[in-house]
Structure formats: C-alpha cells, structure tokens
Amino acid sequence: MAIELRTPAQVDEMRAAGQFVGEVLTALVDAADVGVDLLDLDALAHRMIRERGAESCYIDYAPSFGRGPFGKVLCTSVNDAVLHGLPHRYRLKDGDLVSFDFACSVDGWVGDSAVSIVVGTPREEDLALIAATEEALAAGIDAARAGNRLGDISAAIGGVARSHGLLVNTQFGGHSVGRTMHGDLHLPNDGRPGRGVRLDPGLVVAIEPWFLQSTDEIVMDPDGWTIRSADGSRGAHSEHTIAVTDGDPVILTARA
Template sequence: MVEIKTRAEIAAMREAGRIVGIALEATRKVAAIGVSLNELDEVAHAVLREAGATSPFLGYKPSSAPVPFPGVICASVNDVVVHGIPNNYRLRDGDLVSIDFGATLHGWTGDAAITFTVGTPRPSDLELIAATRSALEAGIAAAVPGGRLGDISAAIGAVARGAGYGMPQGWGGHGIGRTMHEDPHVSNEGRPGRGMLLRPGLTLALEPMLIAGGKDRYFTAKDGWTIHTADGSRAAHIEHTIAITEEGPQILTLP
C-alpha cells in the first residue's frame, strides 16, 4: 500500500533525514587512508546516539538474508555495488567508497547514500560518481505531481545508459516513511508515462547504482548481503529521500 504523507509528516521525515545527512558528512570527513570500515560505522552510530535516533539498518533481516545486518552503515568499496558489511578493512589510496545510511526519529525514517574516493582519485571514478549524481538529479527533477513513476525511472536510466554504464538488474529505489522500505518500488530504468500517478505527499528514496564496466550482472557474496559487480569493475551508489510536493520535489536528507 502506498501511503501519502501530510505536510507535518514530511516535516518529521525531514528531521530524520537531517540526521542522515549529518552522519554521511561525518563519515566522509573521517574516511582516510588507514581508517577501517568499522570505524566509519562507529562514527555514524555516534551521530544516531547523539540525536536520539535509531538505525533501520542494524538488525534488519529480509527473507533473502541469512543473518540480520550487523551495522548502521552499508560500506561498499570498489567493486561492491551495495550492502557491504562494515568490517576491519582499512581504506587504501584510490579506494572508491559508497556509504549508505538510514535514521529513524519519532517514528519516521530517512535514507541516503554517498560515493567518494579516498586519497588519489582515479579520473574514471570521478566520472562514474558524476554520472551517478547526474542520474539521481534527473530522477529527482522528474518527481513532479501529475507525472508517472516511469518518468523517474526513465530519467535515471537515460543518464546511466547514455554515459555507457551498467546497472544491476532489479535494483532501485523505494517508498519510505514509517519504515525504510515501503511501496512503491522505483526501478532505475523504465518507460516514461507508465506506472502510478505521482501525487503530492508521496515520499521516495531514489538510488541509482552504476557499474563502470557497462554490464548489468552482479553476484551476492557468501555473507548473503554484499553485492559485487560480476566483472570486477567499480560501482557507485548515490541516494536521497525526497518528497513530491505541489511546489515540486524536495530533498529530505540534507544536513
């Protein structure tokens, strides 16, 4: 069921989203050569504790997962597309890092992700990040009342495919609000003019995931969570929670 939020509820989601933005900024600030993924997880966890918020990631266990997720961030490095588990891996010069994070405050949730480089960046990584950000911006711009869900999907996919990148099939964004994952699913590729009507009060997490090698194939690691590109090429993942309003789309996960 798709839930339409009131202005007051969207304002409450913005407060949860602000915590998400602060935590992502904090993790990016400390991410440097030699810092472990567990240390980044603890930085984000400290933001939650200070804000009196909880994590929708920690302990989350969909039916497809063998164990509950053990961190408050997903930390995905280089060829990991999404859902990397924080561990003792220490960041190296040139690593490409995606951090996905969520926060729940007073019963409302925000979810966002960033991708960045550590140390000396590869030009190809910077191009991948820029394309992923452009795909997200295109999707947000298409999230207007009177449009269709397929307009968002088509806008994201057009940027990604136009730049020559792959996208993991079946993955995409989602509705969000009282829980992290609500209806509808938002594909990262689709046909304009199709799908449900976009109405003010609809809140979505849009999250393009681009694969540098241009292929769409991926595999799941033995841990049951970590999604790797099948060809070993690098991946980027950028996400915002947004609200569709009469004034246009509004980003809710800014610090």
C-alpha cells in the same frame, strides 16, 4: 500495493530524520581517509545515532535477500562492491572508491541516503562513475513531480546511464519511505516514461541510482549481504529521500 501519502505536516516531521541522515553522511565523508577502518566508520555512525536518540534501520534488518540480521548501522561498499556492503575489518587504501548508505529513524520517521567518494588519489574513471550516479539522481529528482508517473523517474535515471555508456541493473532500486525504511513501492533505475504509479503530493520515496563501470551483472559475497559486480569493475551509488509536492520536489536528506 498500498501507496501512502504524507500530509504537509508529516513531511515537515520527516525533515528531522532527513537532516540527521545528511549530518551522519557528512561526518563519514569527512572521516574517511587512507588507513581508516570500515568498522571505525560504522562505530562513528553508531555513536551519532546514540547521541541523537535515533534508531538504526539496519542493525536488525533481515530481508529475504540478505543473511540477516545485518548487525551494523552503516553500509560500506568498496571498489567492486556497490550495495549493502557489510562493514568488516578493512583499512581504506589510496584510491579506494567507497559508498556509504545510511538510514535511520528519528521520532518515528525514516530518512535514507547514500554517497560515494574516493579516498586518496582518485582515478578519473571512478570520479566519472560517481558523477554519473549524481547526475542520474538529480534527473530522477527533477522528474519526481505531481502528475508524472513512477516510470518518468526510472526513465530519467536510465537515460543518464545510457548517455554515459553504462548498463543498468533493475534488481535493486529506490523505494517508498515512511515509518519504515522500505515501503511497498519499488522504483527501478530504468523504465518507460508515462508508466506506473501516478506521483501525487505527499509521496515520499528514496531515489537511488547505482551503476557499475562495465556490467549490469551482480554477485553476492559469502557474507550474505555485500553485492559486487560480476566482472570486478567498480561501482558507485547516490541516494536521497525526497517528497513530491505541489511544486518542486523536496530533498529531505540534503547535505550541507
């Protein structure tokens, strides 16, 4: 497994992609509302990509686990869907929990990030689930320090999940980021501290905790992409691309 480290100058170059990804997610959160169609949100992201001169990481994406190519520029996962939601003709309803996952390349560097929100009137349990993913993301980022190990990030995420009584699925998780969206490094959302690859300055990874309310079992939709909870419970997903430095980790996809 090749672990690529970026120079400080390269990390600075990656900030443009991260900033743009944050801008798109902010625009999507602002646009999402009861009655808004998922395809219109995908079109918004697509328009922003064209205007920026960026390149989608999703539209031609065809990994072994999906029925590729993906064909859209945005993942929209609603309610019991939690990952890789393929945008389709669906108007958001009051109380829907929706996760947006977006990645693109700017000037040859990739940014990848995700956010979950509730449109309309929220359920308290949905807000609590979203907050748990955000807390786990913050804990994972805080553990992404030079000298630590990959397992320290995973353990921090898993510890937050357990503190909220949540189960953790480790089939899909974070990954290294660079010239492509998914590097060789896989970062599961649970693990043992002190284990795994050493974190050195210049390592850039996407940390992405995602949790389901009452299970860790998942099923695939007939569309070959959308991943849902096996028991119909809702899911939430939070993600940032970060860089390990000699000091505090740097969030490259921070949103205003």
